[in-house]
Amino acid sequence: MSAVDKKLVRNWVRQQSGPAKRAALPAVLLACVGTILAIGQAWCLAAIIDRVARDRAAPSLSPIGIFAVLSLFRAGCMIVQEQAAARAGIRARARLRRSVLDSVIGIGPALLRRQHSGEIAALLVDRIEVLDGYFARWLPASMSWVLLPCLSLAAIFWFNPRAALILAVCGALVPVAQAVFGIGAALASRNQFLAMVRLQSRFLDRIRGIATIVLANADGREAEALSRAADELRRRTMKILRVAFLSSAAIDIAMVVAIILIVLTQGHFLHRHETSGISVHATPDFTATLFALLLVPEFFAPLRGLALAYQDRAHAAGAAEAMHALEHGGDEGIVDGAGMAEAIGPVTVEGDAISYRWREDLPFVFEALDFTVAPGDILVVDGASGAGKSTLIELLLGFIHPVSGRILFNGRDTRAMRGREIARYLAWIGQRPVLFAGTLRENLLFARPDADDEALDAAVRAAAIDSFLPLLPKGLDTEIGEGGFGLSGGQAQRVAIARAFLKDAPLLLLDEPTAHLDPDTERDIIESLACLAEGRTVVLSSHSPAMRALGTQTLSLSHGAVTGGHP
Numbered sequence: 324m325s326a327v328d329k330k331l332v333r334n335w336v337r338q339q340s341g342p343a344k345r346a347a348l349p350a351v352l353l354a355c356v357g358t359i360l361a362i363g364q365a366w367c368l369a370a371i372i373d374r375v376a377r378d379r380a381a382p383s384l385s386p387i388g389i390f391a392v393l394s395l396f397r398a399g400c401m402i403v404q405e406q407a408a409a410r411a412g413i414r415a416r417a418r419l420r421r422s423v424l425d426s427v428i429g430i431g432p433a434l435l436r437r438q439h440s441g442e443i444a445a446l447l448v449d450r451i452e453v454l455d456g457y458f459a460r461w462l463p464a465s466m467s468w469v470l471l472p473c474l475s476l477a478a479i480f481w482f483n484p485r486a487a488l489i490l491a492v493c494g495a496l497v498p499v500a501q502a503v504f505g506i507g508a509a510l511a512s513r514n515q516f517l518a519m520v521r522l523q524s525r526f527l528d529r530i531r532g533i534a535t536i537v538l539a540n541a542d543g544r545e546a547e548a549l550s551r552a553a554d555e556l557r558r559r560t561m562k563i564l565r566v567a568f569l570s571s572a573a574i575d576i577a578m579v580v581a582i583i584l585i586v587l588t589q590g591h592f593l594h595r596h597e598t599s600g601i602s603v604h605a606t607p608d609f610t611a612t613l614f615a616l617l618l619v620p621e622f623f624a625p626l627r628g629l630a631l632a633y634q635d636r637a638h639a640a641g642a643a644e645a646m647h648a649l650e651h652g653g654d655e656g657i658v659d660g661a662g663m664a665e666a667i668g669p670v671t672v673e674g675d676a677i678s679y680r681w682r683e684d685l686p687f688v689f690e691a692l693d694f695t696v697a698p699g700d701i702l703v704v705d706g707a708s709g710a711g712k713s714t715l716i717e718l719l720l721g722f723i724h725p726v727s728g729r730i731l732f733n734g735r736d737t738r739a740m741r742g743r744e745i746a747r748y749l750a751w752i753g754q755r756p757v758l759f760a761g762t763l764r765e766n767l768l769f770a771r772p773d774a775d776d777e778a779l780d781a782a783v784r785a786a787a788i789d790s791f792l793p794l795l796p797k798g799l800d801t802e803i804g805e806g807g808f809g810l811s812g813g814q815a816q817r818v819a820i821a822r823a824f825l826k827d828a829p830l831l832l833l834d835e836p837t838a839h840l841d842p843d844t845e846r847d848i849i850e851s852l853a854c855l856a857e858g859r860t861v862v863l864s865s866h867s868p869a870m871r872a873l874g875t876q877t878l879s880l881s882h883g884a885v886t887g888g889h890p
C-alpha cells in the first residue's frame with residue numbers, strides 16, 4: 324500500500340470511529356462505575372481479612388454486607404456493559420454492511436473484473452463480522468485503558484503511595500511491550516486474513532469448475548493445492564496465537580513483578596510464627612498493603628483488555644484497506660440524484676460521440692459513436708465478435724462510462740445520474756439469466772417485489788411461463804435456482820422476460836438473449852420479446868438473423884455508422 328493509501332485507510336478508520344465512539348460511551352462509563360465498585364470491594368475484603376488476621380476475631384457483618392451488595396452491583400454493571408458494547412458493535416456493523424453493499428451495487432458487475440467474487444463475499448461477510456471486536460471491544464478498551472488504571476491507582480495512592488508508585492512503574496512498561504508485540508500482531512493478522520481470502524476464493528473457483536476438474540482428472544492435483552492453501556492458513560493462524568500469547572505473557576510478568584515488589588517492600592507485617600507457620604504481625608500498614616495487593620489485578624485488567632483487543636484493531640485496518648480499495652474504484656462521476664422522484668416515461672437514448680477503451684494501455688474499442696434511439700425504435704448493434712457490442716450495452720447500463728462523449732437519456736447526461744436512477748430507466752436481458760435460490764415466484768418478483776397477483780399473472784402469461792408451469796411440481800412456488808428445480812435455457816430466459824414485463828421500464832437492453840437456444844425455442848422467445856419491445860426504446864445485440872430482423876435501425880460498430888430509421 325502506498326503512503327497516500329495508508330493515510331486514506333487511517334482516515335477511514337478515524338471516520339468510522341467518530342459515531343462508534345459515541346455509541347461506546349455508555350460501555351466506558353459503566354466500566355468506570357465497575358472499577359469504582361471494585362475499589363470498594365477490595366477495601367471491604369482488606370478490612371475483613373485485617374479483622375480476622377489481626378484481632379483473630381470473627382469479621383463484623385457490615386463490611387461483609389457491603390461487599391455482597393457491591394458484588395451484586397458490579398455483576399449487574401458488567402452485564403449491562405457487555406450488552407451496551409454488543410449493541411454498539413451490531414449498529415456499527417449494520418451501518419458498514421449497508422455502505423459496502425451500496426458501493427458494490429454502485430460499481431456493478433465491473434467490480435468482478437478487478438476483484439474475485441470470493442474476496443467481495445469475504446469483505447461483506449467475514450471482514451465486517453470481525454469488526455464486531457473493533458467496535459465492541461477495541462473502542463471501549465482504547466477509550467478507557469488510561470482512565471480505569473488511573474482510578475485504581477488514585478485509590479491505592481490515597482492509602483498506600485509507595486505501592487501506587489510500584490504499580491505505576493510496572494504499568495508503564497506494559498504499553499512499551501504492547502507497542503513491540505502490537506506491530507507483529509497487526510502484520511500477522513493481516514497475513515492471516517489474506518491467506519483465508521485466498522483459500523475461500525480458491526474453493527469457490529474450484530466448486531464452480533467442478534465439472535472441468537472431474538473431466539480433466541485433476542482432482543488429486545486440486546486437492547493438493549487446496550491442502551497447501553489450508554496449511555498456509557494454519558501457519559499464519561498459529562503465528563497470531565504466538566504473538567497474542569507473548570503479549571499476554573508480558574502483562575502477566577508485569578503483574579507478578581508488581582506483586583513481588585509490593586510484598587518485598589511492605590511485607591514486614593508477615594513473619595514466621597515459631598509453631599504455626601506464617602502468621603500476621605499487626606501493623607497499621609496491613610490493610611493498606613492488602614488493599615493494594617487486591618487491586619493489582621484490577622489495575623492491569625484494562626491493559627489486558629487493550630492487548631486482547633489489539634488484534635481487533637488490526638482486523639479493522641485490514642477491513643479498511645479492503646473497503647478503501649472498493650470505494651477507490653467506484654463511480655467517481657456519479658453525482659446528482661435529481662430525478663429520482665419523477666415518474667419514468669418513454670425515453671429517447673442518444674450516444675453523442677462516445678469513445679471507450681477498457682484501460683489506458685489498450686486501444687479504443689470504438690471512437691466517436693453517434694446514435695439516437697427513440698421510443699418504438701429497435702437499434703441493432705452490429706459487428707464481428709470483439710467489435711464492442713457488449714461493451715456498448717454495459718455503457719448504456721451505466722456500469723462503465725465513456726472515456727469521451729456522452730450518453731443521454733431524454734437529453735440528460737447519464738454521468739450526472741446515480742446508478743439507482745439509471746436502473747429505473749431500463750430492463751436488461753443477457754445470454755443467461757441469473758436465477759437465485761428461491762421459489763419461481765420470488766425470482767419473478769425480484770424485478771418488482773410490490774407487484775400484485777394480477778400484475779404477476781399478466782407477466783407470466785406475456786412471457787409464456789404458463790406454457791411450462793404445469794410441469795413444475797408446485798407451480799409458481801417450486802424452488803428453483805442453486806440447489807432447486809432446474810429450468811432449461813429457454814424457460815430461464817422466459818423468467819428474465821417476465822421480470823422485464825413486471826419492471827415495465829421504458830428502455831430495454833438485449834445482449835444476445837437467444838444465444839444458447841435451439842431454433843424452435845428461439846422463435847417462441849423472439850415472439851415474447853417482440854411483444855415486450857412494443858412502444859419501448861430497444862437496443863439489441865445479437866448474431867441471430869431472426870433476432871436482428873426485429874430491428875428498425877442498425878449501428879455498425881466497424882464503421883461507426885447508423886443505417887435505417889423509424890419503421
Ligand SMILES: Nc1ncnc2c1ncn2[C@@H]1O[C@H](COP(=O)(O)OP(=O)(O)OP(=O)(O)O)[C@@H](O)[C@H]1O
Pocket residue numbers: 436681682688706707708709710711712713714715
Ligand atoms: N474487462 C475488459 N478488460 C479489457 N478488455 C475487455 C474487457 N471486456 C472486453 N474487453 C475487450 O473489448 C473488446 C470488445 O469486447 P466485447 O465483449 O464488447 O465484444 P463483443 O462485440 O460483444 O463480442 P462477442 O460478439 O464475441 O460477444 C474486445 O477486444 C475485448 O477483448
